[in-house]
Amino acid sequence: MPIKAVQQFMLGTVMNTEAQAADTMRKMKAAGYDGIELCGFMLHPAGFLVKMMTKAAGMPVGNGGKLDWPGLVKESGLKVVSVHQDLGSVERDPAAVSEEARKFGTEKIVITGMYRFSYGDAQAVKGLAERLNQAGRALKKEGIQLLYHNHNCEFLKVSPKQNAYQLLLEETDPETVNFEFDSYWCAECGENPLAVMDMLGKRMKLWHINDRGTRMQGPAMTPILKSDSMELGYGSMPLEALTEKAGSIGIDAVILESHRNWIDKSPVKSFEYSAEFLNAHFYTEDRRNLQ
Numbered sequence: 019m020p021i022k023a024v025q026q027f028m029l030g031t032v033m034n035t036e037a038q039a040a041d042t043m044r045k046m047k048a049a050g051y052d053g054i055e056l057c058g059f060m061l062h063p064a065g066f067l068v069k070m071m072t073k074a075a076g077m078p079v080g081n082g083g084k085l086d087w088p089g090l091v092k093e094s095g096l097k098v099v100s101v102h103q104d105l106g107s108v109e110r111d112p113a114a115v116s117e118e119a120r121k122f123g124t125e126k127i128v129i130t131g132m133y134r135f136s137y138g139d140a141q142a143v144k145g146l147a148e149r150l151n152q153a154g155r156a157l158k159k160e161g162i163q164l165l166y167h168n169h170n171c172e173f174l175k176v177s178p179k180q181n182a183y184q185l186l187l188e189e190t191d192p193e194t195v196n197f198e199f200d201s202y203w204c205a206e207c208g209e210n211p212l213a214v215m216d217m218l219g220k221r222m223k224l225w226h227i228n229d230r231g232t233r234m235q236g237p238a239m240t241p242i243l244k245s246d247s248m249e250l251g252y253g254s255m256p257l258e259a260l261t262e263k264a265g266s267i268g269i270d271a272v273i274l275e276s277h278r279n280w281i282d283k284s285p286v287k288s289f290e291y292s293a294e295f296l297n298a299h300f301y302t303e304d305r306r307n308l309q
Contacts, residue, residue, distance in 0.1 A: 019300060020225075020264070020265075020269050020270055020271050020272050020300055021052045021053045021097055021099055021270065021271040021272070022050065022051050022052050022053065022271070022272055022274075022293075022296045022297075022300050023051060023052065023053035023054055023055050023096075023097075023099045023271050023272070023273045023274070024046055024051055024053075024054055024055070024273065024274050024275070024289050025054075025055045025057075025226070025273050025274065025275035026054060026055060026056050026057045026060050026102075027057055027060070027102075027275060027277065028274065028275050028276055028277065028285050028288075028289065029042055029080075029285055030060065030080030030082065031080050031285065032080075032285055032286055033080055033082040033085070034080050034081045034082055035082075035085075036085055036086065036090070039082060039085055039090050040090055040093060040094070042286060043090060043091075043093075043094035043096060044094065045286055045289075045290070046094070046096065046289065047094060047095060047096060049289060049290045049293040050293045050296065050297040051096065051274075051289070051293065051296075052096065052097055053096050053097040053098065053099045053271060053273075054091065054094075054096045054097075054098060054099070055098070055099050055100050055101075055102065055128075055224075055271075055273050055275075056087065056091075056098055056100075056101045056102065056122060057101070057102040057130075058101055058102060058103040058104070058107065058115070058118070059083075059104075060080075060082060060083060061083065061087050061101075061118075062083050063083040063084055087122075088121060088122065091122060097123065097124075098122040098123055098124045099124060099126065099224065099270070099271040099273060100119075100124050100126035100127065100128050100165065100198070100224060100271075101115075101118065101119050101122060101124060101126070101127055101128070102127075102128045102129075102130045102167070103115050103127050103128065103129065103130075104129070104130065105129050105132065105149060105150070105153060108127065108129070108153045108156070108157065108164070109149070109152075109153055109156075112153065112156035112157050112159075112160060112162075113160060115127060115157075115162075116157060116160035116161070116162045117160075119162055120161075120162075125161060125162055125163055126162070126163045126165055126223070126224070126270075127157060127162055127163070127164055127165070128164075128165045128166070128167050128198050128224070129150065129153075129164065129165070129166050129167065130167045131167060131168070131169050131171070131172070132146065135171075137171045137172055137174045137176075137182040138174040138175065138176060138182070139176065140176035140177065140185060143176055143182045143185045143186060143189070144185065144189055146186065147185070147186050147189030147190045147195075148189070150164065150166060150186075150190050150195045151189075151190055151191050151194060151195060154190075154191065154193075154194030154195040155191075155194050157194075158193075158194050163196065163223070164194060164195050164196070165195075165196050165197055165198045165223055165224060166186065166190070166195060166196075166197050166198070167197075167198040167200060167226065168183055168197075168198075168199065168200050168203055168204065169200065169203045170203045170204070170206050170207040172186065173204065173207045173208075173209050181209075183214070184217070187217065187218065187221070192221055196221045196222070196223045197218055197221050197222050197223065197224075198222075198223065198224035198225070198226060198273075199211075199214065199215065199218055199222045199224070199225055199226065200226035200228075200275075201214075201215075201225065201226070201227065201228070201255065201260055202226065202227075202228035202229075202230055202247065202255070202276075205230055205255060206230065206245075211255075211256075211260060212256060212259055212260060212263055215260065215263045215264065215267065216263070218267075219267060220267060220268070222264075222267050222269060223269060223270050224269060224270060224271050224272075224273060225260075225264050225269050225271070225272045225273065226273050226274075226275050227250065227257070227260075227272050227273065227274055227275075227296075228247050228248075228250070228255070228274070228275060228276050229247065229248040229249060229250050229251065229252055229253030229254075229255045229257060229292075230245055230246070230247060230248060230253045230254060230255050231245065231246075231248040231252060231253030231254050231255075232244065232245055232246070232248075233246070233248065233279060233281075246278065246279040247276035247277065247278065247279050248276075248279065249280075249281060249288055249291040249292045250274070250291075250292040250294075250295035250296065251292075251294065251295040252291070257295065261299045261300075272296065272300055274289055274292050274296070276288060
């Protein structure tokens with residue numbers, strides 16, 4: 019049964035101090051989560067440019083870079099399912115990023131996409147695939163698995179019959195590069211996430227889960243509502259079918275992540291609401307023993 023986790027990105031605004039981070043992680047455990055997925059640049063003080071770029075992308079990182087994350091994780095009892103890193107850091111020092119992953123007890127490092135990169139250029143995407151292959155080989159020597167996480171840009175077409183994600187899957191070596199599939203971003207650009215899961219098969223090791231819909235408050239000024247992330251079960255994503263497919267693939271972890279549009283503007287209340295769906299579909303070992 020896969021580990022249920024929350025992505026650290028979602029929690030940046032409620033992990034600014036040791037006490038706040040510890041309290042948030044206690045609430046995660048109480049809600050039924052088994053783990054957390056960490057971000058390399060949120061584990062250390064981040065520069066102004068990094069903070070501005072992530073904030074512009076709608077991902078508040080908070081000010082938790084000076085906290086004792088190994089201590090917080092140990093105290094919480096949560097498992098670290100993976101550490102998100104940028105490809106440049108992995109290429110510059112695979113031993114160092116591997117050591118940090120091992121420090122948190124995980125064997126997975128996830129590349130989270132490329133900034134200022136043309137995903138519509140087939141040659142550029144092939145070049146990225148080769149860089150991933152090389153990075154994956156370097157990490158494998160350290161006993162670490164490399165995964166690639168998608169957003170919506172990977173579904174840009176590189177030809178009339180193929181998108182960048184399909185090309186990455188084709189050009190990367192399954193012995194050294196696999197995938198953390200984000201079904202929300204796939205659906206956001208009009209692709210069928212269930213079909214992509216079928217395409218990935220056993221190369222899908224982790225699943226970023228989110229729901230997608232609208233949250234209207236009061237009478238609508240227009241019949242057109244903006245779509246955004248939602249708590250699990252409160253949107254229109256085919257989560258039941260996706261959950262069944264993820265189970266048949268045998269993923270290692272299902273990881274909740276949203277960046278905004280939280281109920282009552284609270285990421286904590288949001289992950290508590292979403293835990294209802296996850297607890298109903300993904301049982302922990304302790305809960306299975308009680309069935």
